[in-house]
Amino acid sequence: MDILIFSLFNGILYGMLLFMLSSGLTLIFGMMGVLNFAHASFFMLGAYFAYQISKFVGFWPALIIAPVVVGVIGAIVERYGLRRVHKFGHVAELLFTFGLAYVIEEAVQMIWGKVPVSYHIPEVMNFTLFSLYGLEYSAYRVFMLLVAVSMFVALFFLLTRTRVGLIIQGALTYPNIVASLGHNVPLVFMMVFGLGCALAGLAGVLAGNILGTEPGMAIQLGPIVFVVIVIGGLGSLNGALVASLFIGIMQTTAVSYDVSMNGFLNVIGVQVDFDSAWRMLVDLTVAQISPILPYLLLTLMLIVRPRGLFGVRDV
Amino acid sequence: MRIRVVLASLLGLALGSFLPPALAADDPIRIALIEPYSGPLAAVGRDALEQFEFYADRINEAGGVLGGRKIEIVAFDNAMNAEKTTQQLRKAIDQNIRYVSQGVGSNHALNIIKALQKYNRRNPGKEVMFFNHSAVTTSFTNKLCMFWHFRFDHNVDQKVAALTTFMNQDPDVKRVYMINQNYAYGQSFQKAAHRYLKERTPKAKLVGDELIVPFGKVLDFTPYIAKIKASGADTVLTGNWGPDATRLITAGANAGLKVKYYSIYAGIPAAMNTMGTKVSTFTPVMQITESHENDPDEPEWLIGIENDFMKKYNKSTYADRVRIMFEMIVKAFNSAGSADPAAVGYALEGANGRSAKGEAWMRPDDHQIHFPMVVSHISEDVKRPFIYNGENYKMAYKTDGWIAREDMVLPSSCKMKRPKK
Structure with a gap:
């Protein structure tokens, strides 16, 4: 029971971190149809900017300034890069963002060097808020959770309850009609891309000090955000939320249980020979394979339901 | 015409590069x-x-x-x-x-x-x-x-043997939890640790043995920390390096886990800087090296x-x-x-x-x-803090003890063919 509650709680904390990382990506894809390979790089930029800004003015201004700067960079990238490749189709866009990821990584290395920088949790938040089964949870972790939740709520309201959201959704489905009504559709696209990048930047500010801020962080993070948005359904904000929470809880639970196939086989009375090649496979515990579970889920999802949990169109 | 000139010069270059440069005594x-x-x-x-x-x-x-x-x-x-x-x-x-x-x-x-x-x-x-x-x-x-x-x-086996030799003298070490990266190096660390814990730290009880997917694939180490906590371990023996080490130790410090980390690479300078002074010194992060600048001798x-x-x-x-x-x-x-x-x-x-x-x-x-080899832990209380490219990390290593050269000697299965003298 203890493990269950712990898994649920920690899974939610971790899942909301995943949601923060992937919400910007799914927003951009859902609204613009652009699969942004450089998403994790904007996340990295957010972490580095936060490190640099918090050195001068502290963490709290950095929490606001860094995502804004990342968002502005994103908007510029859309205006002068992506918009030009857009007319050549999705492959060109994909290749563009793919190359952009490398450019950002090299730029980061040139500016901040190749070794990790010392970006840490702010002192005021570095105290224990409560303990659960002997593990302490710092105020910062809970703060991250709150930011992630408010991020979801704000995005949800923006897109479904405001005039701006209506125009955005309209512009994405019927750009010509919205344009003929007098709205500036390219501007809308630029804003959406900028917002998506700013969200990635915000995630970088909040997670950079927990995961470590180094030039390799974007590459390490790349795959998992794609898993989240594919399982959730490309372009679905709700889907991303559900998929993040699901993966978070699943991984935490898997690590917590040392159950192997062999144990299960023994219970039903099957013995696997110690020297057999199968032995290695059945001896694997759930904990050991936990990090690949999301990818397993991804492939299963693509086979069974290619549009993902909440998606409206196939991948 | 121009092409021919280029070709000729290329040929010349190619021929020139085949000629072995004359070796002079100086x-x-x-x-x-x-x-x-x-x-x-x-x-x-x-x-x-x-x-x-x-x-x-x-x-x-x-x-x-x-x-x-x-x-x-x-x-x-x-x-x-x-x-x-x-x-x-x-x-x-x-x-x-x-x-x-x-x-x-x-x-x-x-x-x-x-x-x-x-x-x-x-x-x-x-x-x-x-x-x-x-x-x-x-x-x-x-x-x-x-x-x-x-x-x-020294090779992995020697370093693990040295660490376990030292762990046997450390009164804090009673229950050991192992966590390693699931690839060639991590597995060989794990194998060596199994062997030398038995031989050189007979007093310790192994309460956990974990292999993780390596190279920064694990983002959240809290579930592992929960397991270490539940096992009642007082010592974590790990071969982890890079983000797999810093995230483990950071997650442990954030969750208030008081264990000693015995490692080879968990406390290297880059890791120290990633973790910061608070995390690095929250609980002893021990490593084994050939020397360090704050050793009193x-x-x-x-x-x-x-x-x-x-x-x-x-x-x-x-x-x-x-x-x-x-x-x-x-x-x-x-x-x-x-x-x-x-x-x-x-x-x-x-x-x-x-x-x-x-x-x-x-x-x-x-x-x-x-x-x-010397076993040390990360400390802020040092005379010569570690400096990297002018940046002062405000911490460095503090000696816990030395492992004599005799204790580094392990048998070898090497059968070497030698050239003629």
Whole structure:
């Protein structure tokens, strides 16, 4: 029971971190149809900017300034890069963002060097808020959770309850009609891309000090955000939320249980020979394979339901 | 017309490059250093190159070797791609370089060893020597040993054996939890730890043994921390490095987990900086190295060298084994009286060098170096905080104790074929 509650709680904390990382990506894809390979790089930029800004003015201004700067960079990238490749189709866009990821990584290395920088949790938040089964949870972790939740709520309201959201959704489905009504559709696209990048930047500010801020962080993070948005359904904000929470809880639970196939086989009375090649496979515990579970889920999802949990169109 | 000129000059170039450069007695002795100078691990490669150039410069300023020949370091970038290491080795051999060195990544060292085994057998009289400064896979001085390979760092088994020797004297160590990366190095650490915990830390009880997917794939270590906590462990023994080490220790500190970490690489300078002083000193993060700048018994001459290094690069020294290696090589050149790798190899066998505490010794049977090692933990209360490129980390290492050279000796299964003298 203890493990269950712990898994649920920690899974939610971790899942909301995943949601923060992937919400910007799914927003951009859902609204613009652009699969942004450089998403994790904007996340990295957010972490580095936060490190640099918090050195001068502290963490709290950095929490606001860094995502804004990342968002502005994103908007510029859309205006002068992506918009030009857009007319050549999705492959060109994909290749563009793919190359952009490398450019950002090299730029980061040139500016901040190749070794990790010392970006840490702010002192005021570095105290224990409560303990659960002997593990302490710092105020910062809970703060991250709150930011992630408010991020979801704000995005949800923006897109479904405001005039701006209506125009955005309209512009994405019927750009010509919205344009003929007098709205500036390219501007809308630029804003959406900028917002998506700013969200990635915000995630970088909040997670950079927990995961470590180094030039390799974007590459390490790349795959998992794609898993989240594919399982959730490309372009679905709700889907991303559900998929993040699901993966978070699943991984935490898997690590917590040392159950192997062999144990299960023994219970039903099957013995696997110690020297057999199968032995290695059945001896694997759930904990050991936990990090690949999301990818397993991804492939299963693509086979069974290619549009993902909440998606409206196939991948 | 223009094409013909270009072709002719290209041909000339190609022909010229086939002519072996005349070898004069005062030509520099070139050592190829094959490391990553680009890509995510470039900082590690560049740090190594800096150290190599520092010691080569010192040797040259003191008059070189063999009565006036200089040492020249030639850098070859493998971009952390093991295939490329083999290509770069070939390039170095094509340039008539007879000495190569490498250390970052055992899979790269393995490629060099395999390539040289073939090349040296097929090219008697032109053999190439491999000075391994940091690649620690145990089999290089056991099953895979060869005359043309010398290792100047202790292998994984030796380091684990030393750690467990020390753990037995540590009254805090009672219940040990192991967590390692699931790939060749992590598994060999795990295997060695199983063996030497039994042999050298009989008092400890193993309460957990975990393998994780390596290289930053695990984002949230809290579930592992919960398991360590639940197991009642007081000590975590880990071979983890990079984000797999820093995230583990950071997650532990954030969850208030008070255990001792015994490691090889968890506290390296880059990791220290990632974690920050709060996390690094929250609970003892212990590591084993050949020396460190805050050891109270550090000899004067070594402090002098460290100060010179600081003056030149604005950096504290970390891997003293590179110095040991260069000092031993110079002695070997001079006592062999020749720059021929075979003669130098024989001179290095059984040779001694000076380590921070007592003598270093190159065991002739398997070409594995032996020197005393120091166990230390990260502390803010140090006289000389670690400095990297001018940035003060505000912490460094503090000695907990030394492991004698005798305790570093392990049996080897090496059966070496030697060239004719």
